[in-house]
Amino acid sequence: MKILQILRAPVGGLFRHVSDLTKGLHAKGHEVAVVVDQLTKDTQTDDKLAMLAPHATLGIHQIPIPRLFGLADLTTPLKIRGLVRSLEIDIVHGHGAKGGFHARLGALGLHAKAFYTPHGGALHFSTSSPAGFVFHTLEKLLVPASQKIIFESAYAQRTYNEAITQVGARGVVIHNGLDETEFKPISSDNTYAFAFVGELRDLKGVAYLLDAFAQLVKQTDRDLRLLLIGDGPHRAQFEDQANLLKIADKVDFWGARPARDAFAKANTIIVPSLKESLPYIVMEAVAAGKHVIATDVGGISEIYGPRADQLIAAADSTALCQKMQDALALPSGEEVPDSILFEHVRSNFSTDRMVDGILAQYSAAK
Structure with a gap:
């Protein structure tokens, strides 16, 4: 055809x-x-x-x-x-x-x-x-x-x-x-505690991520860093927000880059979207063996399947901050942090x- x-x-x-x-x-x-x-x-x-x-x-x-x-x-x-x-x-x-x-x-x-x-x-x-x-x-x-x-x-x-x-x-x-070849864990050098990959626009929930990260920074004496990969119409707005929250020195905006660049720098990927359909980044991060923190919007619960109860409400900086705090306590070095979620995505997507x-x-x- x-x-x-x-x-x-x-x-x-x-x-x-x-x-x-x-x-x-x-x-x-x-x-x-x-x-x-x-x-x-x-x-x-x-x-x-x-x-x-x-x-x-x-x-x-x-x-x-x-x-x-x-x-x-x-x-x-x-x-x-x-x-x-x-x-x-x-x-x-x-x-x-x-x-x-x-x-x-x-x-x-x-x-x-x-x-x-x-x-x-x-x-x-x-x-x-x-x-x-x-x-x-x-x-x-x-x-x-x-x-x-x-x-x-x-x-x-x-x-x-x-x-x-x-x-x-x-x-x-x-x-x-995803292609079968993508289901392979990617090791991280942990330069960043957390990473976001996506378009820099309001619907992606970046404002709530920055608020949550600012809360977390105040709660810990650890030197935490946040990486944002992507570009979009609201990038300047989010950069200004990071300055107002006094976390600009801990947040890096890398612009549009492959998602794998984020996977190589952080073991926890955050998807704080307010609206979605079926975001690739969730599947890609799971396939790369990353711990994923995501909101319960759109079809993300379909991707999570038996792990859908792990999702959090959108537009809730406090809940997101708690999930980020929990992620800091996870053991590092595990190739696949959640084998049930990994196999669900591999089998169905x-x-x-x-x-x-x-x-x-x-x-x-x-």
Whole structure:
């Protein structure tokens, strides 16, 4: 088959998902093209796109896709339709709210079948906001144009059905996953007591992490350090907060770097998100043999499975501080701190299973 993957921002977990899917489809003999926004990127984007290029044999196409609605949204669907026709695309798969919008408009009335994976974006908008009202209205209107809506978590499917509209048999859950080679503990030099990996924006709960870390620093005479890997629109805000809390000398902002850089520096990874769908960083940290402190939001409880009772409430700096205090008492040097959690993730969240599940949906539509 000839398959077109569309996403707006080639960064973070969403891009990881599309990359893994593209590589998996290519390995199974399918031809793939990828469309990304030509303006949105971080310091790793160009290198990641270059690494993906050999697997996207129909090309990586950079087209303007604004985060909120703009003039480009009137012309981009026409460009997508042009690609569908010229490349003789069979399947168009949009990822994220804007990717799904352009995928379904781009395939409308053509031979190609349209698929959509929300990735949490549309779910994070409040219906009471102007942007949320527009996105949710468009989501409802475009459901009939979707061959299938593939949710990456049961949480996303349930929330979409409750907050936007019932999708019925069009909806299917296929979890993200990791490659088997990633399930290998990574040793740390413990330069940092804790590390965060993710986009630096409010929804990731970084403000609560900084508050919790400041509390912990006051409670102990240990020389603790916190590493934050990632970039985003609220980085300056969080740097200012660290200064106000008088912990700036103990907190390092490294910008966008591979998650493995954090794993090599800290044995405890913190995911303090306020909202999520199915974050890769939780799976990646568990697979790397790290102790993970995470909030009970989105599909994280699905990743934790039998260990879901370990999760804490979001937006609770005191609870987070206590978990961080507990983590300091854990013995160091253990390759896998929680073998039950490790085996649960290894058994239920694999790239092969994800690719096979999505490909089966494509094949049924074809």
